[in-house]
Amino acid sequence: MRDRIAAPRDRSAPPARRRWARHTVHVLRGQGQVDFLPSAVTGAVFTVALCAAGWAYGLYGLLGTAAGTATAHLLGVDRDRITAGLEGFNACLVAVGSAVFLGPGHVSTVLLAVAGSAVVTVVTAAAARVLATWQLPTLTLPFCLVASALTIGAPGLARVWHQGAAPAALPGTGGPPAALSFTDLWHGLFANVAQVFFMPQWYVGALFLAGIFAASRTAGAMACVGSLTGTGTAWALGAPTAQIASGAAGYNAVLVAMALCGVFLPAGRRTAAYAVAGAATATALAPAITALTAPSGGHTFTWPFVLTTLVFLAAAPALPRLGRLSRS
Numbered sequence: 584m585r586d587r588i589a590a591p592r593d594r595s596a597p598p599a600r601r602r603w604a605r606h607t608v609h610v611l612r613g614q615g616q617v618d619f620l621p622s623a624v625t626g627a628v629f630t631v632a633l634c635a636a637g638w639a640y641g642l643y644g645l646l647g648t649a650a651g652t653a654t655a656h657l658l659g660v661d662r663d664r665i666t667a668g669l670e671g672f673n674a675c676l677v678a679v680g681s682a683v684f685l686g687p688g689h690v691s692t693v694l695l696a697v698a699g700s701a702v703v704t705v706v707t708a709a710a711a712r713v714l715a716t717w718q719l720p721t722l723t724l725p726f727c728l729v730a731s732a733l734t735i736g737a738p739g740l741a742r743v744w745h746q747g748a749a750p751a752a753l754p755g756t757g758g759p760p761a762a763l764s765f766t767d768l769w770h771g772l773f774a775n776v777a778q779v780f781f782m783p784q785w786y787v788g789a790l791f792l793a794g795i796f797a798a799s800r801t802a803g804a805m806a807c808v809g810s811l812t813g814t815g816t817a818w819a820l821g822a823p824t825a826q827i828a829s830g831a832a833g834y835n836a837v838l839v840a841m842a843l844c845g846v847f848l849p850a851g852r853r854t855a856a857y858a859v860a861g862a863a864t865a866t867a868l869a870p871a872i873t874a875l876t877a878p879s880g881g882h883t884f885t886w887p888f889v890l891t892t893l894v895f896l897a898a899a900p901a902l903p904r905l906g907r908l909s910r911s
Contacts, residue, residue: 606652613648613671617779618791618806618838619846620798621667628794629780633679635790636782639687640679643696644780647678650700658704673707673726674700676780676885680730683781684737684882691743695733703729718908719893720847723838723885735881763818767828774830775810775837779885783829801845805858809833809840812862820867835869835887836862842892848899849906857895857905865891 611626618625634641651674655665664670678696685692706725714721737744770785776795777788796803813833817826826832843858844850865887872886899908 606649609652609665609668610645610648610671612666612668613652614644614668614675615794615798616668616672617675618795618802619841620795620802621669622798625794625798626668628797629791632777632787632790632794633780633782636777636784636787637687640682640780640782643678643682643687644675646693647681647696647700648672648675650674650678650697651704654701654704658708660704660708670704670707673703673721673723673729676723676726677703677729677733679780680726680884681733684734685743686745689745691745695743699729699733714893717897719896722842722889722892724889724893727884727886727889730884731876731881731886735876735879738880761824763824763827767824768814771814771827771830771833772807772810774828775813775833776806776830778830778834779837783831785830788830799845801850802841805841805844805850805855806837808844808855808859809837809862812836812840812859813866816863816866820870822870832869833866835865835883835885835891838885838888839865839891839895842888843895847892847896847909849909851906854905857902861891861895864895 608623611623611630612621614626614629615622615624616626617629630641630644633644648671652665652668652671654674655670660670677699681692681696681699685695703725706728707721710721710724710728714724738746773785773788773792774783775788776791777784780787780791782788792803792806795806810833813836814827816836817832822832839861840858843861844854848854848857868887868891869883872883872890876882876886896908899905
């Protein structure tokens, strides 16, 4: 996949300017890698999408990605990983998640976002060593580990938690779900894509989807397939209408579908069907993860995506008709 934004090769430019230009490109690619896309164009569109939800979220996304990428540089992480943005996407999610769940307007949130973005680089290296035994990718597992620790621990820290009472509660449907209107449906289909970054607005999801299609039509198509699958599965299982419309019920399906068809497995009819099965599984798994994490004040994050994708990828070598597993 060719990136339309590249660091300038003008050797006449000052070395410091060239370094900053390269770092900017790596940071934008890190934004795009949240959806598996090493594209600075996509990363730039994603930043615009976050700013459309709130300028603070766009700044937190850039801050976290930059902090994670810089930490990787300082620790001597493989240059190819940094160049491709693979050391930035977990940090981006940690920072944006901190802003969403702890409140963006606090100094403590900024400090935790930067610290978490640095720590997640170390967690990524550890997770990569463990999962390399089975030739599996880390996905957003490092983000899930760090973000879960932050949100579970934050309510007990007076200088960090500014939201009042801790949100620990057992989830429940509260009765039969309301009818799903056409507006709820199409809002949810876009919001599923936005909720990957914790944003519930449908128009933000439309911007994210445009960024995905700008890098890859296959990735864009699978994001749509995953969103449809997540929404359909959530509706069939009786998920609350508000969760479907806000994308909270279907965003894991978007990531699973993209990962299993076109990213870690070759795109094709068989892998598309496999991806749909994985997307439905992740959607069904999400309420279980919610029930496990809610009593301690945690959140679902992308745990359903991580667990489902790792299982489906671990099974792939035993299913040769799916094609060869990619380690990228």
